[in-house]
Amino acid sequence: GAPHPSLPPPPQQAFGKQEPSSEPRPGDENADIAGFDEPVTIAFAHAEPVHTGLHHAVAKACAFIKLAGSQGVDLLVFSEAWLPGNLALHDSIWPHEAHQQELRRSAPRPEELQPLLQCVGEAHVNVVMPTALEEGASVFNTALFIDKTGKLLAVHRKHLTSYEKHPGQYWWDNGAGTDYAVVYMKDVGRVCALLGTENYLMMARYTLVAKGCEFWLAPTQDVGEVTDRHVINMAREEKVYVIGVGELLSHGSAQQGLGGAGAHGG
Incomplete structure (x- = not known):
């Protein structure tokens, strides 16, 4: 689907040479940021999603x-x-069509993001919110930078x-790779x-390094030793701070499915 007019348009160039940014960086003479001499507090919300109902999900996030x-x-x-x-994760633990359709209907559209944006502004905190964003006939696995x-x-x-054939490509449309x-x-x-x-895609990582990323967020549903080692490797290779965020799924929610969902807990 085409990007919604209210969303920032994707850049024309995904890979290769990147133009220098005019945004301030730590160490710049007039940089209005915390810098390396002051602590930066980054937190993740250790909370299970509200799986159905956008209004309730936004309320919990707020x-x-x-x-x-x-x-x-x-x-x-x-x-x-x-x-x-x-959606991809819960397709495996709630395979009933009713659950799938309810999750699909709960995916926000761009015009439905205003309550979330207002909440962030009132709280005065930077937020990165991964979401299932519906645009036209497509639903994208998306990260919102607010x-x-x-x-x-x-x-x-x-x-x-x-290799993300199922269940990922059943639910998600494929991003163009132009908006890193x-x-x-x-x-x-x-x-x-x-x-x-995405964190295993070398060219995607190269693009973010070339653009000067300093704080690298890696939200994922993957858990285990391989994921932990990869996060550490990225921090060393890219010379950045990496924050890995896993998904929380309670035992009670898993029991609503057909069983065998415990391995998906984050």
């Missing part, structure tokens, strides 16, 4: 956003597709890996994100 703002958090991160829940004024800085649509974003967030620095298995 509760955590306001809490983060009251505790002096500079950047709050949610897990992959947190709003309204990971600054502490409530402004939507960038939208990244996940580029699916070649590095955004400047006040009191933090230059922030980027790749979703799940």
